[in-house]
Amino acid sequence: MRSRLVTPLLAAAAVLLSTVPATTGQAAPASxxxxxxxxxxxxxxxxxxxxxxxxxxxxxxxxxxxxxxYLSPKALDGSGDVSFIPADMVGEFGEGGLDPRRFNVSALLRAGVTDAATAPVADARAYDGLVPASANTLATKETRTVTVTFRDKSGAVPDNVNASVVSADGAVWDSVYLDDAAVATMELPPGEYGLAADILDAAEGDRKAVYVAALKTFTVGDAPVAITVNGAKSVPVTAKVERRSTLEARQLNLTWAYGGEEPGQLRTDASFGPDVAVYATPLADPRAGYAHSEIRNGPQGANGSYTYRLLFTEAGKVPARLVHEVDDDELAAVAVEYGGFGIPAAAARLCFNQGHADRREVPSCISETVDLPYRGTELVVADPDLYNLPSIELRDRETWQTMGYDGPPRSFAAPGDYEWSVGTGPLTYGIRPYATEDPDDDKGASGMYRVDDLLYFGFDQLGDGPAGEDYWLYGGDMDDSPLNNVAVITRDGAEINRITGDVTWFDTGLPPGEAGRYRLVIDGHLDVPWSNLLTGYRLDWTFDTAPSGVPEKSTPLPFSLVVFGADGVHGGVADRETPQRVTLDYTSQSGGTEATASTLAFEVSYDEGATWTSVALDRDGDHATATLHHPAGAGFVSVRTTATDDLGSSITQTTVRSYALV
Structure with a gap:
């Protein structure tokens, strides 16, 4: 072990990683x-x-x-960066050990880096532990000496400590550097402070590893201050349930809110398997918060499997008793069914995220390996303010190409029996409209927008499911997508740019001040072992664009698309003999000029797009419905939608094998 005691990643936002070099035909946008x-x-x-x-x-x-x-501390500078530190690596930073910049997942992902061990690092500053050696954000006014002694659950010097301190007004934050006796000496200006610490002792012999999450508040006045963060005063954190079950994983977060111009949270953040004993120190403070999640799996039985997915939260304190005893009749018993992508799939990853609607989340989901379709019973806490949100993903372990979906969040207000099916939408190829104006929001990862005389096109996403499901595709690297695309943009029939291969976005330069009418056509197919759907697709969009008139302003184009939905689809499959209601909704890219559909048409094919049949629509404005009567022997449903709008744009979306029939 290089360093017994280490500090948090407070300088995560200062980490500078060089961007991945641009490849031919797919220039990295400067915006x-x-x-x-x-x-x-x-x-x-x-x-x-x-x-x-x-x-x-x-x-x-x-x-x-x-x-x-692992521990996943957040930066306290308002950046929101997250670092993941495997528990067995906590003491290996500093003195020529591990490079903390290679564990800042937020910065790595922003730079498009997928292999942290080979990330080109542009920041050459020396690091002391997990923060730059020169990091010091203390105010330059009179200070007092504060001495903090850390002790583990047994009252001894811990193996590892990760600690940070922040003033109540947010003006002062600093890392906590400790000597080999687990004692830290700091110079802090007068004021009220919160301190958060992760205290971890490694497993030894038959003894489990022991983790203690600690919060401490103290006041600096006119005299020196000496305090002890005593893990011996911590209490066990666990859940006791009614049915026989095995603990799979748990996550613990303690938070302490601070104010100032950029208010935020001081927090501990750790997740562990069953081989770690977990404790927390109680704290009665209105700014404190507590969240503990736990997964417990029951045995496979005649009626399927059951899983306890428990989340307990508290605002205003860390309770003195953290053993949560729950009976089944206090929980919501949710019969779940998660579909796949047209065929059974082994070894899918199920991430079940839970959080509190208005005060804290548990952002690091605890994932499991399951087979799709997946059926079981989830026993969850019944609370209208707690949400549950599953993600399913299928991934190629060689390329890390991934296909998956999020289910819409759901809360269960009262104990009882519920049903929840996720993965019930058909697959349709389409460019997702902007979901927010926040450029760092992942929902903005596709769409059409213009910056000065550059057009940007992102088309790596599937359309949203009609039930609120969020389908997605991505590759393991910038130039590595499951989609095989040919994208061509023309003006007045003259080709401006052509991109081929597994690209997911590109940019096109225009003559200075250029305004006019363009056409974008994207053809492609999906070829992955975990799905027999989306074997072909085509997007054909005609649109107008002009400079925004504001230099460097990113402006969403007046792009719209048709969201297609179909009843009775589950896991990419529907019943061939059941008449099927389908829906079409014309929608505009968020942030752009709102458009209204002028015309809307729908066609269906049962021979992989060789022939198409027009389907009559019952239309009400931008919404339309129809009923499909599938022919005997049909194996797949392919769909094509065509629309024009009052802005003069037109779009045709074609999906071969949107879903299967059985």
Missing amino acids: PTTPAPSRSVTLPTGDRVNLYPNGAYGFEPAAGRDGIG
């Missing part, structure tokens, strides 16, 4: 609004961190490293 295409990164330890479209993070240990757990 800061361009979203990062990478969503997974391999740490130097071989462990994998995945960023799900819903914003949750998932930690996937490398082979032979199951159950090690």
Whole structure:
């Protein structure tokens, strides 16, 4: 071990990683609004961190490293950067050890880096532990000496400590540097402070590893201050349930809110498997918060499997008793069914994210390996303010190309029996409209926008499901997508740019001040082992564009698309003999000029797009419905929608094998 005691990643936002070089035909946009295409990164330890479209993070240990757990401290500078530190690496930073910049997952993903061990590092500053050696944000006014002594659960010097301190007004924050006796000496100006610490003792012999999450508040006045963060005063954190079950994983967060111009949270953040004993120090303080999640799996029985997915939260304190005893009749018993993509799939990753609607989330999801279709019973806490949100992903372990979806969030207000099916939408190829104006929001990862005389096109996403499901595709690197595309943009029939291969976005330069009418056509197909759907697609869009008149302003284009939905689809499959209601909704890219559909048409094919049949629509404005009567022997449904709008744009979307029939 290089350093017994280490500090948090407070300087995560200052980490500078050089961007991935641009490839021929796919120039890296200079605009800061361009979203990062990478969503997974391999740490130097071989462990994998995945960023799900819903914003949750998932930690996937490398082979032979199951159950090690991790800390995921956040920067306290308002950047929101997240670093993942495997629990067995906590003491290996500094003195020529591990490079903390290679564990800042947020910065790595922004730079499109997927292999942290080989990330080109542009920041050459010396690091002391996990922060730059020169990092010091203390105010330059009179200070007092503050001495902090850390002790583990047994009252002894801990193996590892990760600690940070912040003033109540947010004006002062600093890392906590400790000597080999687990004592820190700091110079702090007068004021009120919060201190958060992760205290971890490694397993030894038959003894489990022991983790203590600690919050401490103290006041600096006119005299020196001496305090002890005493893990011996911590209490066990666990859940006791009614049915027989095995603990799979748990996550613990303690938070302490601070104010000032940029208010935020001081927090501990750790996840562990069953081989780590977990404790927390109680604290009665209105700014304190507590969240503990736990997964417990029951045995496979005649009626299927059951899983306890429990989340307990508290605002205003860390309770003195953290053993949560729950009976089944206090929980919501949710019969779940998660579909795949047309065929059964083994070894899918199920991430079940839970959080509190208005005060704290548990952003690092605890993922499991399941087979699709998946059926079981989830026993969850019944609380209208707690949400549950599953993500399913299928991934090629060689390329890390990934296909998946998020289910819409759902809360269960009262105990009882519920049903929840996710993965019920058909697959349709389409460019997702902007969901927010935040360029760092993953939902902005596709769409059409213009910056000065550059047009940007992102088309790596599937359309949203009609039930609120969010389908997605991405590759393991910037130039590595499951989609095989040919994208051509023309003006007045003259080709301006052509991109081929597994690209997911590109930019096209225009003559200075150019305004006019353009046509974008994207043809492609999906060829992956976990799906027999989306074997062909075509997007044909005609649109007008002009400079925004504001230099460097990113402006969404007046792009619209048709969202297609079909009843009775589950896991990419529908019943051939059941008449099927389908829906079409014309929608505009958020942030752009709102458009209204002038014409709307729908066609269906049962021979992989060789022939098409027009389907009568019952239309009401931008919404339309129809009923499909599938012919005997049909194996797949292919769909084509065509629309024009009152802005003069037109779009045709074709999806071959939107879903299967049985």
